[in-house]
Amino acid sequence: MNIFEELGGKNSVFKCKKYLDHRFLPDNLPHRDDQIKSVAKYWIEALKGVTPPDVTIYGKTGTGKTAVAKFARKQLESISKEKDVNVRVEYIRCTDYTTEYQVIARLCQQMGQDVPYRGWTKAEVVHAFRDLFKKNVFGKNLILMIILDEIDILLKNDGDGLLYTLTRTENVSIASISNYVDFKQFIKPRVKSSLRDREIVFPPYNAQQLVDILKERSKLSFEDGVLNGDVIPLCAAMAAKEEGDARYALDLLRTSGELADEKGSETVYEDYVREAKEYIEHNKVTDIIMTLPSQQQKVLESILYLTKRKEEITSGRLYDVYKEFSKGDSVSYRRIFDFINELEMLGLISTKTISRGRGKGRTNIIDLQCDTELLEDAMWENN
Ligand SMILES: Nc1ncnc2c1ncn2[C@@H]1O[C@H](COP(=O)(O)OP(=O)(O)OP(=O)(O)O)[C@@H](O)[C@H]1O
Ligand SMILES: [Mg+2]
Structure with a gap:
């Protein structure tokens, strides 16, 4: 018997597994009516030929942000086709395209303009993008809705240039999706003021x-x-x-x-x-x-060590232990804060600021957010 037939013929509890896949977009999203309506309330402007305000979607991981945005896109695309309005919705996951250059190049590509992912200057890429509008490649009065999913890391590493460029392109409306509540700290006032954004919160x-x-x-x-x-x-x-x-x-x-x-x-x-x-x-x-750079792993190892000793982990104490672990090959104290931030975004640790009382200032305390044994196993496997 053929091996595939043999395996395929086995009884299974599944009728069709693909409906449990993350990438599957259901037609019905229970308990997200309010959020869908909020997005639609702003986006509806596009059907009247007006560029909708920018929206920011916030919420913890797995709260349906991507699903809702994609659902709203599908609906907007279908109604604008029906009503014959010139609207396009482009979706970009910023963890795949991690700089302003790459995102804009990707946008051009999705819109049929061949722009290389490297080699041009940023200005050239932006120019090519704006040309799509100037030359009316998609007809007159195109309204372009851009969904920038998982925008946090891009903003943090590449700055707010992307938002600056897009908010200064006429007829573009941005929907940015983030699960890092603090992400606006990476946006400078000059961009904040032109980002006419409305916030939509996704509760757990x-x-x-x-x-x-x-x-x-x-x-x-x-x-x-x-x-x-x-x-x-x-x-x-x-x-x-x-x-x-x-x-x-x-x-x-x-x-x-x-x-x-x-x-x-x-x-x-x-x-x-x-x-x-x-x-x-x-x-x-x-x-x-497995994907953490080795210095980052050393930091995590140090946190694990301190956690097992039941010590309170301040950044100072962490740095001391980390220096021991990295045996001279260590990064600066300042850089440690970036590492702490990234580990927090990955959900491996949490931090809180506590006040030590009058005159003693504030201290950052780090807490491991995963099981110590589990972490130890994983580190061991990785070595
Ligand atoms: N209301 C819902 N009904 C049905 N499925 C849902 C609903 N909300 C979320 N899901 C499903 O749960 C999974 C996670 O949702 P989604 O990817 O939209 O989360 P997210 O908020 O974008 O998370 P992250 O911040 O990690 O990107 C997806 O497979 C999605 O289809
Ligand atoms: Mg998502």
């Missing part, structure tokens, strides 16, 4: 909302009756604890199903969800650590 999902989301998705993806009674509530409860992350909830459900298949079980049991949780967390931390 609670357990009940996650149940609704999972039910909907599981109907499409699992065979009838294979999920034991508490599987969905358990996935939802675990994800609600992880700051209401719907992606995590979906991962738990999918991995639990995969475990059932692996074990040859026709039912997904609650225990598989617990097993799935361990598996996912292990992978998540291992993946992050």
Whole structure:
């Protein structure tokens, strides 16, 4: 028997797994009506031929920001076609295109203009982009909506030049998506004032909302009756604890199903969800650590060391330990703050500022946000 037939013929609890994939965009997004309406309320201007205000979408990871933005894009595209209005919506994930140059080059490419990803000056790329409007490549009065997803790191590393350029291009409306509440600190006043932005906040999902989301998705993806009674509530409860992350909830459900298949079980049991949780967390931390530069890993190692000793971790103390660990090959004290920031954005640590009382100033305290054993395993595997 052919190996693929043999594997393919195996019984599975899944009807169609793709509906649990992150990239799948459902037609229905429970508990996001308000956010969808908020976006639509601004974007509707485009249908009247007016450039909509810029919007900023904030929220923690897995709260549906990307899904809502893509959903709104689909709807706007379809209605503008119907009404014959000249609107385009371009989506860019700024973790794939990490500088102003790259984003604008990508925009040009998506709009059919061949611009190289390197080699030109920034001015040349911007010029090519603006030419698309000047020369009416897409007809007169084009309104261009640009979704800049995951914009935080770009702003932090490349500055606000991208926003400066785009806000100064007529007929362009920006929707930036961020999960770092503080991201506006990277935008200078000259840009802030022209970014006529409206903020839309995405609160974390609670357990009940996650149940609704999972039910909907599981109907499409699992065979009838294979999920034991508490599987969905358990996935939802675990994800609600992880700051209401719907992606995590979906991962738990999918991995639990995969475990059932692996074990040859026709039912997904609650225990598989617990097993799935361990598996996912292990992978998540291992993946992050593998991509960290080695100096960054040393910083994390130092945090782990101090955490295990139950010491309070101030940046000063951290730097001392880090210097020991890196054996002379260390970066400056200032650079450590960048590392701390990045580790925080990755969700591996959290920081808080505390006041030591009158006259003693304020201190930054660092807390590890993942299990010490898990982290240790992952670091060990990586070495
Ligand atoms: N209301 C919802 N209904 C159905 N699925 C949802 C809903 N909200 C989120 N999801 C799903 O959960 C996953 C995560 O959502 P999404 O990618 O939109 O989160 P995000 O806020 O962009 O997160 P991040 O900040 O990490 O990019 C996606 O697979 C998405 O389809
Ligand atoms: Mg997203």
